[in-house]
Structures are given as structure tokens and as C-alpha cells.
Amino acid sequence: MIKIEQVVGKTINGLSFVAPNLAGKIMLDLFCRPNKGKKFTKKEQAFIDKATWQSVFLDGKKIQCYLWGQGDKKIFLAHGFNSNAARWRILCNMLLKEGYQVIALDVPAHGNSDWSRVNGILYAQVIQQVINQFKPNIVVGHSFAGIAYAYYFSKLKSLPVEKMVLMGVPNDLSDVTQVFFNTLKVNQQVQDAYLKAFLKKFSYPTSYFKLDKLLKEVAIPSLIIHDEQDDIASFEGAKMLHQSLNNSIFVPTTKLGHSLQGRSAFKAILDFIN
Numbered sequence: 001m002i003k004i005e006q007v008v009g010k011t012i013n014g015l016s017f018v019a020p021n022l023a024g025k026i027m028l029d030l031f032c033r034p035n036k037g038k039k040f041t042k043k044e045q046a047f048i049d050k051a052t053w054q055s056v057f058l059d060g061k062k063i064q065c066y067l068w069g070q071g072d073k074k075i076f077l078a079h080g081f082n083s084n085a086a087r088w089r090i091l092c093n094m095l096l097k098e099g100y101q102v103i104a105l106d107v108p109a110h111g112n113s114d115w116s117r118v119n120g121i122l123y124a125q126v127i128q129q130v131i132n133q134f135k136p137n138i139v140v141g142h143s144f145a146g147i148a149y150a151y152y153f154s155k156l157k158s159l160p161v162e163k164m165v166l167m168g169v170p171n172d173l174s175d176v177t178q179v180f181f182n183t184l185k186v187n188q189q190v191q192d193a194y195l196k197a198f199l200k201k202f203s204y205p206t207s208y209f210k211l212d213k214l215l216k217e218v219a220i221p222s223l224i225i226h227d228e229q230d231d232i233a234s235f236e237g238a239k240m241l242h243q244s245l246n247n248s249i250f251v252p253t254t255k256l257g258h259s260l261q262g263r264s265a266f267k268a269i270l271d272f273i274n
Helices: 004-016 020-031 042-049 085-097 120-134 144-154 173-184 188-202 235-244 263-273
Strands: 052-058 061-068 074-078 101-105 138-142 163-167 222-227 248-253
Touching: 004 020, 004 173, 004 188, 020 173, 020 188, 042 085, 052 120, 061 085, 061 120, 074 085, 074 120, 074 144, 085 101, 085 263, 101 120, 120 144, 138 144, 144 163, 163 263, 173 188, 222 235, 222 263, 235 248, 248 263
Parallel strands: 074 101, 074 138, 138 163, 163 222, 222 248
Antiparallel strands: 052 061, 061 101
């Protein structure tokens, strides 16, 4: 069976020979457009419905946030690409038992939030709005959220949170980009056109988004959790990130994959924040 990714890749490869700039723009659009995360299962919807729904706005567009609990300590949970706030169901219930107030969001183009595309800089702007609104003590980010946190915190002179947890985050955006290229099996001309389009749109090359560089001077006590079998974000990259930070703990896991949906990972978070 021919996969849709192969068809898309072959089409873009062909386009690159007659209109390389257009091929690069299409690739960038695909990279920023999630194909999952909008829908909730019945169990996920029941979990979301128990929250207090509160909207935050950026440029007139809605960021849907959810609040559980009334604890004095606030913890903010930010999900990754192709996901939504419901991914935190198990961890949220564990945190509530510990007396935390939990805040989660649907990232732009995911869940109940507006937009049809998302990128790391937009996500960082959204995080800034949410942190300003709810003032959490602790932040947790999975995967793509780590890039947004790194970009946001690297721009600040004073830090608004006490602790940070990074779960399955890619140390280098270029690594994730290469996974994207490999999935679509695009040629070198398409890859070059994509990198050109990325630089033109964001005024940064993909190589700028390296967490070990962005977070090197960010003195937030941090926990890094990463699975040895992560097929999206490099395990070696996570170790590099840990080595570059001034105050971090590294917890490797096995057989949890990129999602890190396991109680061993969640227990490590509780131990760290408590």
C-alpha cells in the first residue's frame, strides 16, 4: 500500500524542479500544520469537561485553557504537536492528589484553540500570555513545548517560574526537521528550499533552535525526562541538553517511547516538584 506521505513527497519532489521556492513554502506549511489533536475521545472529553474552562487571547484569537483544583501551588502543563490538553489526564489526577492547581492549554491549531497552523515562536507567545495570566510556579512541557519554553525563557532577564520539567523534548529543531524530511522522502533540493523558506518567515535558521544553547544561561532548576527508545527526539540530544544546563536532573526511561505516558515518568515529576 502506498502511504499518503510517499505521494506527497513525490509530488513536492517533482515541483522542486520547476518551482523550488513554492516547494519550500508548501513544505513549511505542512510542517506547521497538525493533522491530529483536534478531536477528543469520550474519556478525554469527560476529563476536559471536569475542568474550569478559561480563554486567553492573543491577537484576537482564542487560546483555550483548562483549570483543575484550588491549590496554592500552580503547575502549567503544555503539550506537544498533534496532541491536546487531554494528554495530561493521568498526571493531572496525580497532581490534584498532591494539592496542586493544574493549568493546561490547547496549543494553537489543536483542541479547542483557534488557528490552523502553529510554530515555535507563536507557541512561545502563547506561553507568555498564559504564564502572565495564571502565574504558575512550575511549568511542564512535552516535546514541541520544550522548544517554545526555550525560546521564551531565553529572551527574559527575570524568570517567572521556580521549576521546569522537559519531557521528550528535541534538543535541536534540525533533528526533528530531518525526521520530517525522511518521512516524506524529499530530495535535497526540497530540503534546501524548506530551510530557505523557514529563514525568510522566522528570521532564524532552524539551527538557532538548539535548547542546549538557548537554555544555557537560564537558571531554572530543571528535570529532563527522556526515553531511550524515543524515535522523534534524540536521546543523545537530551543528554547534551542536561550537560549544558547549570541546574538539571536527567531521568532516562525505557519502553515509554516519545509520548512518555507512564507512571514512572509521572512519579519522577512528583519527586522533583515536591
